[in-house]
Amino acid sequence: MKASAEEMRAAGYAAVDRVVAHCEALEGMAAWTGARRAELEDLELGIPDGPRPAAEVIAQVEQEILHYMARPAHPRFFAFVPGPGNFIGAVADFLAQGYNVFAGNWFAASGPAMAELRTIQWLAELVGFPQTAGGLFLSGGSLANFTALAVARDRILGEERLGDGVVYYSDQTHSSVERALRLLGFARRQLRKLPSDDDFRLPVALLRSAMEEDRRGGRRPCCVIANAGTTNTGAIDPLGELAAACRTEGVWLHVDGAYGAAAAICEEGRRLLAGIEEADSLTFDPHKWLFQPFDCGCVLLRDGSLLPRTFYSRPEYLKDVGDNAEEPNLFDYGPELTRPFRALKLWMTLQVFGADAMRQGVEHGLEMARYAESLVRKRKDWVIVTPAQMGMLSFRYEPAGISVERLDERNREIGKRITASGFAVVLSTELKGRTVLRMCPINPRTTEGDVRNTIRELDRLARE
Numbered sequence: 085m086k087a088s089a090e091e092m093r094a095a096g097y098a099a100v101d102r103v104v105a106h107c108e109a110l111e112g113m114a115a116w117t118g119a120r121r122a123e124l125e126d127l128e129l130g131i132p133d134g135p136r137p138a139a140e141v142i143a144q145v146e147q148e149i150l151h152y153m154a155r156p157a158h159p160r161f162f163a164f165v166p167g168p169g170n171f172i173g174a175v176a177d178f179l180a181q182g183y184n185v186f187a188g189n190w191f192a193a194s195g196p197a198m199a200e201l202r203t204i205q206w207l208a209e210l211v212g213f214p215q216t217a218g219g220l221f222l223s224g225g226s227l228a229n230f231t232a233l234a235v236a237r238d239r240i241l242g243e244e245r246l247g248d249g250v251v252y253y254s255d256q257t258h259s260s261v262e263r264a265l266r267l268l269g270f271a272r273r274q275l276r277k278l279p280s281d282d283d284f285r286l287p288v289a290l291l292r293s294a295m296e297e298d299r300r301g302g303r304r305p306c307c308v309i310a311n312a313g314t315t316n317t318g319a320i321d322p323l324g325e326l327a328a329a330c331r332t333e334g335v336w337l338h339v340d341g342a343y344g345a346a347a348a349i350c351e352e353g354r355r356l357l358a359g360i361e362e363a364d365s366l367t368f369d370p371h372k373w374l375f376q377p378f379d380c381g382c383v384l385l386r387d388g389s390l391l392p393r394t395f396y397s398r399p400e401y402l403k404d405v406g407d408n409a410e411e412p413n414l415f416d417y418g419p420e421l422t423r424p425f426r427a428l429k430l431w432m433t434l435q436v437f438g439a440d441a442m443r444q445g446v447e448h449g450l451e452m453a454r455y456a457e458s459l460v461r462k463r464k465d466w467v468i469v470t471p472a473q474m475g476m477l478s479f480r481y482e483p484a485g486i487s488v489e490r491l492d493e494r495n496r497e498i499g500k501r502i503t504a505s506g507f508a509v510v511l512s513t514e515l516k517g518r519t520v521l522r523m524c525p526i527n528p529r530t531t532e533g534d535v536r537n538t539i540r541e542l543d544r545l546a547r548e
């Protein structure tokens with residue numbers, strides 16, 4: 085599998101040219117061109133025994149593979165948490181892969197480890213964590229939640245008391261949290277999913293009484309998972325109050341800020357996220373609102389030295405890498421041994437554009453969500469269900485004289501139709517049992533025109 089310098093350049097330049105053309109054309113493309121499996125069965129994607137010219141393969145990748153997908157970086161992709169990405173981040177990935185960095189230990193990648201430590205430090209400072217903080221880059225929020233909760237389990241319960249521990253979170257918490265807890269050995273009886281209040285926040289009084297009840301029953305409250313920007317509505321749990329409650333109870337506070345922690349980069353976000361700095365651990369995904377290509381998640385611990393206490397292992401074949409706290413082996417900090425150099429994309433993006441550009445990008449998202457809200461409010465028969473918060477809003481088409489069940493169906497249908505048209509991706513979620521449409525306009529490429537035209541199109545489809 086060798087290629088000459090000329091072949092490598094030709095393949096690399098062809099790929100770069102296509103990615104640049106894609107980025108330039110994105111705004112004029114459909115936001116979604118997925119396909120049913122039956123439509124793709126006949127594509128020639130089988131594996132050949134012999135070689136094919138790279139240029140031909142790259143052309144096929146573009147036409148027959150990458151064509152059939154949603155475009156999370158499209159300015160009118162408003163579903164889930166969009167992935168705006170950025171070109172410099174993609175270049176960083178190419179560099180990291182081209183050098184095939186093994187970012188598992190200091191011996192194998194000292195320079196990359198240093199850049200990762202610096203980038204982690206920047207993120208930790210952004211959210212107001214103390215000097216003791218540490219962390220690492222992971223594939224995304226799911227693995228970051230898993231990593232933080234593993235440390236919480238070991239710190240508060242240890243092996244002996246695992247069966248006594250109880251974990252608390254609201255019904256708005258991301259599904260990855262429950263999955264992580266199950267993988268970490270918590271039984272369902274140890275999980276307390278508490279109903280959120282009218283603003284989709286975890287009610288502190290309810291939490292306190294649940295903890296009290298568990299203590300009376302001989303169980304050990306061990307961890308609270310709070311949200312700094314829920315996936316459904318962008319709601320932020322009362323972080324300061326939760327931190328105080330956890331402190332008095334000797335309970336670990338993990339904050340899932342996979343999506344929302346990035347808002348700490350601007351003044352408005354810092355105000356909204358007050359209390360985040362008191363968390364014991366935090367999930368913070370740069371591949372969401374810090375505009376990194378997938379994958380780029382991150383976990384931060386208030387006391388970084390706790391990570392190796394959970395994850396350290398040193399089999400005979402790894403003894404030579406050594407142990408030196410000053411020169412950490414990042415495979416001791418999390419569940420991955422072989423790990424890519426994910427930090428480079430964020431580091432390079434910050435170098436090339438500067439932190440101010442990031443701040444402006446986040447502020448733009450906050451503004452676009454407010455703009456969308458103002459437009460929905462002006463439309464007859466539409467109601468705002470949750471106002472713009474953390475760059476996200478939810479709303480519903482609700483003309484008089486139609487049953488709520490029919491309206492649920494109708495709203496889901498409107499989302500499916502605008503998405504199938506390729507004009508924009510807007511999908512539904514459920515809030516307190518009702519179906520709503522949800523928009524997360526955090527892409528810096530999104531213009532007022534994109535938002536205006538999308539809402540106009542939703543209205544047109546609703547009335548068809």
Ligand SMILES: Cc1ncc(COP(=O)(O)O)c(C=O)c1O
Binds near residue numbers: 342
């Ligand atoms: C609040 C929250 N937590 C966790 C996750 C999971 O992150 P990932 O998909 O990167 O694993 C998401 C994903 O959108 C999220 O919004």
